[in-house]
Structure formats: C-alpha cells, structure tokens
Amino acid sequence: MNKFCDYNSCQFNIKQPTIEQRSKLTKVICPVCMASNYCSIRCRDLDWTIYHKGICKKNQPDRAKSCNDTIDSSSTVSVRRKPEEFEIIIIGSKQELGRGSYGSVKLVKDKQNGQLYAMKIMNKRQVFEYCSVENLKREIKIQRKLFHSNICKLYHYFEDKENVYLVLEYAENGSLFHYIKKKTKLPEDEAFIYFFQTCLGIDYLHKNKVIHRDLKPENLLLDNEGNVKICDFGWSAESLTEKRMTFCGTYEYMAPEMLNKQPHDFSLDVWSLGILLYELLHGYAPFRGRNNEELCNKIKSGQPINFSPTLSHEVITLIKGILKYIPSERLTMEQIFDHPWMLKNAAIFNIDIWSFVYKHQFPTRQIPLINFKSTSKPMDIKKKESYARPMSQDYSKFKSQEQQSNYKNFTQNDNIRQDDINKPRISRVSNKNEILLHQHQLQQQQQEQRLGFMDRVFLAFGCLNRDKK
Known part of the structure; x- marks a missing residue:
C-alpha cells in the first residue's frame, strides 16, 4: 500500500482518509528537495525534525542553508512562514491568551490547514533591551528538539522587522496556576496527576541535558484533556558540563543556592518540583513574604515548613525529601518516582510509573486524566474509599513531636494579602x-x-x- 503521507507516523498511513477528510487536507511538499509530499504542514515539520532533515540537508546543503530562519542559524531548520499566513482568533472580549515581559501570546489559526496554535509575539526592541539575543536563540534551539507529550511543542519560528514569532502548541485550558486558584487546592490523588506528568517532562529534560530553571504553575499549561505541557524555555540551559551561575527564575520557586548566588545544576528543578507539589496541595507556595527581601530570607533561612493537617504522612515525607537546603541531599528523579506516595497514587490509577518514565513518545497521551471541562464535578476516576480518611485519622498517624510540629501554627496569618497570592508571578529576571x-x-x-x-x-x-x- 502506498503511503498517503511521507511522514512515517502519520495516522493516514495506517487508515486511509475519507473523501471528506481528503477535501480538508492540503498537500504540502518539502521546499528544500521538492520531492517529499505530506498531508499537512504539521506532518512536514515533524518529519523534517525527526527524519527528513538529515537526508535533505545531506543531498541539498546549499538550499537547506538558504531555507534556514535568520533568528538562529545554529539551531534546527524551520520551514519559513509569514505572519500573514496565520489568522488571529479573538475569544469573546479577549484578544490575547496571555502577556509576557517581551510581548503577548495570541490564539491563531493556520490559514492553510485550519490548525489552531498559540503564537508568541515578542517585540525585538524589548527583547534586545531586557535579554540577549543568545537567550532567544537558546530558547528556540532547545524547544525545537524536544519531543515529549508533557512538553509544549514549538512548530515554527520566524521574524519581521519589528517582532519575533514563535508558533507553539495550543493548550486550550490555560495554565495550571489559574486552575489551582479556581479550585483553591487539590486533593492528593488529583495533585498526583499534575505532579507526575510534570516530573515526567522534567526527567525527560534532564536526560537530554536541559535544565528548565523557571518551573512554576504559570509555566505549566493544560491541553483540552487536562494534560500538563511544560512551556517557556527562555531561561533554560543545556549541555551542563559544569554548574551555572545565572540568576534567574521566580522568587517563590527559587532554590537557596540561587538566592545565595552559588553554582547550581539539575537539582534546581528538583527543588521547584517540591514547591510545586506543596502549592498543588495548599493553593500557595510554602515560603511567603510581604516583599521579596522577606521572602528570600525565609527561603535562605532553612526554616521548617508547615503542612496542612489533612495531608498524608507519605506526601509530607516526599516534599521534605525534595526541599532539602543542601542540593546534594535532595531526592533524585528516580527516588521521587519510587517514593511510596507516588507508588500508592499510581496504584489508584492503575499506572506503571516506570513504563512512562522510559517512554518518551509524542504526541501519545500518557495517563487517563479527569474530564477537565467538568471542573465543578468530582474527578472521573475510581477512588478507593480507604484513601478517603477523615482528618482525625490522618493526624493520629503522627506520633512523634517532630511530626506533630509540622502542623503547629499552620493557620497563622503571615500578613499576606489573598490578592497577592492569586496574582500570577513573573520571572524576576525579566x-x-x-x-x-x-x-x-x-x-x-x-x-x-x-x-x-x-x-x-x-x-x-x-x-x-x-x-x-
């Protein structure tokens, strides 16, 4: 049977498209060799990155070079597109999906195939003023080579005289930050879903020698099925043969070594994972302050963290094992995946954790999630009644004075306004x-x-x- 599309993993190679589907598809050819045919631009770009690039560049070195974007001549080739090829979609009164330090993110539709994307539009003047061109090059280079179902995909990048454009995977359910604020806090089994998927993405990054350095709920998007998509690689670093010294990130998620201007490595992301898990379960980060100076002092002091009395002993030990002041004492990614709390919740969802750790395919959905659209209803999962214990039984498990001290003064007011807690946090390096x-x-x-x-x-x-x- 002849292939309908030259992209080997195209769904239409397995099941031939119907007449109606054929009418909606636009035949696309590779602009470099003019030989390979695809059913869509998406398949063309995926095939270019995974398979076709090496063959095409080897056979047509001069033309491949001329097709490269001027933004980053050292990174993966991206087939040139133009802003006019995308139509901006306005949802209600919202003209933007979000706004960052260097520009805005808008919902756009590809006029060629009708596919929806999130277009990140960055003003060149602001980019050159607040960060170096190397940062932008590095972001593009890193994100173009990442293929994981829990990492936001970069499809195209191009520029004009005023702006730089990144065409990204569209996550229609917004950020995990807004979802947490809507729900106030999450039960442990639901928090496990988002934490586990984030860990899978971070583990994939680390195995590919990439450290994110700005992990937080604002940079975790949710697709139409509620799956986590890690985004914003503007402050990521790769090929870590030595520790880094760049001061970057968001204060609430910064590790002590970052605030103390000490060298840092992959364990920086591990610290952020501990802060993330705490915020999923409480609705706010463990370290808070009336200003940045007070917040930084609390993180650097290494003071004990207070936990909600409704939490299980297992999740508290996991968070404590991650949030170690000394980086070398923190749990590794393998130890996090193998922690009793992770294994217990994986059993609830009938998940084999290690089968997902070693499976890095795109875009296969990894675990069954709740129906995100019905957020007012309980999770669509089969819970075991044994895990729905009353608060008194959870508290009685903690016999020692050290364990009971976790709950002392938990409800004390830190003089932090609720409005400040609900505001999205910006990366302070902007x-x-x-x-x-x-x-x-x-x-x-x-x-x-x-x-x-x-x-x-x-x-x-x-x-x-x-x-x-």
Whole structure:
C-alpha cells in the first residue's frame, strides 16, 4: 500500500482518509528537495525534525542553508512562514491568551490547514533591551528538539522587522496556576496527576541535558484533556558540563543556592518540583513574604515548613525529601518516582510509573486524566474509599513531636494579602534593573554581616574608611 503521507507516523498511513477528510487536507511538499509530499504542514515539520532533515540537508546543503530562519542559524531548520499566513482568533472580549515581559501570546489559526496554535509575539526592541539575543536563540534551539507529550511543542519560528514569532502548541485550558486558584487546592490523588506528568517532562529534560530553571504553575499549561505541557524555555540551559551561575527564575520557586548566588545544576528543578507539589496541595507556595527581601530570607533561612493537617504522612515525607537546603541531599528523579506516595497514587490509577518514565513518545497521551471541562464535578476516576480518611485519622498517624510540629501554627496569618497570592508571578529576571538591584542588596547584606556595629553606623553616615568599603 502506498503511503498517503511521507511522514512515517502519520495516522493516514495506517487508515486511509475519507473523501471528506481528503477535501480538508492540503498537500504540502518539502521546499528544500521538492520531492517529499505530506498531508499537512504539521506532518512536514515533524518529519523534517525527526527524519527528513538529515537526508535533505545531506543531498541539498546549499538550499537547506538558504531555507534556514535568520533568528538562529545554529539551531534546527524551520520551514519559513509569514505572519500573514496565520489568522488571529479573538475569544469573546479577549484578544490575547496571555502577556509576557517581551510581548503577548495570541490564539491563531493556520490559514492553510485550519490548525489552531498559540503564537508568541515578542517585540525585538524589548527583547534586545531586557535579554540577549543568545537567550532567544537558546530558547528556540532547545524547544525545537524536544519531543515529549508533557512538553509544549514549538512548530515554527520566524521574524519581521519589528517582532519575533514563535508558533507553539495550543493548550486550550490555560495554565495550571489559574486552575489551582479556581479550585483553591487539590486533593492528593488529583495533585498526583499534575505532579507526575510534570516530573515526567522534567526527567525527560534532564536526560537530554536541559535544565528548565523557571518551573512554576504559570509555566505549566493544560491541553483540552487536562494534560500538563511544560512551556517557556527562555531561561533554560543545556549541555551542563559544569554548574551555572545565572540568576534567574521566580522568587517563590527559587532554590537557596540561587538566592545565595552559588553554582547550581539539575537539582534546581528538583527543588521547584517540591514547591510545586506543596502549592498543588495548599493553593500557595510554602515560603511567603510581604516583599521579596522577606521572602528570600525565609527561603535562605532553612526554616521548617508547615503542612496542612489533612495531608498524608507519605506526601509530607516526599516534599521534605525534595526541599532539602543542601542540593546534594535532595531526592533524585528516580527516588521521587519510587517514593511510596507516588507508588500508592499510581496504584489508584492503575499506572506503571516506570513504563512512562522510559517512554518518551509524542504526541501519545500518557495517563487517563479527569474530564477537565467538568471542573465543578468530582474527578472521573475510581477512588478507593480507604484513601478517603477523615482528618482525625490522618493526624493520629503522627506520633512523634517532630511530626506533630509540622502542623503547629499552620493557620497563622503571615500578613499576606489573598490578592497577592492569586496574582500570577513573573520571572524576576525579566527586568534588568531588578536583577542589578537584587545583586546589590545581596552584596550589601554580605558586607553588613562582616562589619561590626560601629562600622555599620559609620557606613550609614558615609564615613567608613576606604579599606572597609
């Protein structure tokens, strides 16, 4: 049987399209070799990245080079597209899906095949002002080579005189952040679903020598079935042969080594996973402050974390094992997957965790999820009544004083306004002035720690001698 599409994994190669489906498809050829035929632009781009690129570039080196986008000549080739080929879709009164530091994200429809995408439009002037071109190149290069069902796919990238455009996979249910705020907090079995899928994506990144460095619910999108899609790789780093020193991320999710300006590695993402799991179960991050300085001091102090009395002992030990102050003491990804809390919840959903850890296919859906559209109803899963224990039974499991101290003062007011908790958090590195101010504050704090009382008094009046300055 002849192939309907030259992309080997195309669904129509297995089942021939109907007459109605054929009428909606647009035949697309490779613009480099002009020989390969595809049923859609999506299949053409997927085949280019996985299979066709090596053959095409080898046979047509000059033409392949000319087809490359000017944004990043060192990264994977992307077939050139134009902004005019995409129609902006307005949903109700919303003209944007979201807004970032460098521009906006809009819902667009490909005029050639009718496929919906999320288009990230970044103003060049703002990109050049707040971050380097290398950051943008790195984001494109990293995301183009990632193929995992829990990572947002980058399909196209191109530019004009004013903007840079990234055409991304559309996740129609928005961010996990807004879902958490809508639900206030999640039960443990539902939190497991989102946490497990995020862990699968992060584990895939780490195995491909990529560290995300800005993991948070705002950067976790949900598709039409409620599956997690990790996005925003603007501050990711790859090929980690040595530890990094870049100050980046979001304060609530920053690890102590980041705030202390110490070298960091993959364990930075592991810390963020612990913060994420806590926020899924409580509705807010474990460390809070009235300002960034107070928040940073709490994270760097290594103070104990308070937990809700309704949580199981297993999930508390998991979060504690992740949120270790010393990076080398944190649980590894393998230890997280093999933790009793993970195994217990995997059994509820009849999931073999390790079969998913070693399976990195795209775009196969990985685990059965709730019907996200019916958020007002309970999860569409078969729960075991043994896990629906009253709060008193959960609390009675904690016999030692150390375990009971987890719950002390949990309901105390930290003088944090609820409005501040519900606001989406921005990556603090998006503003150069804020980075410099933060670094200056850290240096000033370190200096004051070395100075005596009278030296600090003299410093306040500008009278400290030059050596001590």
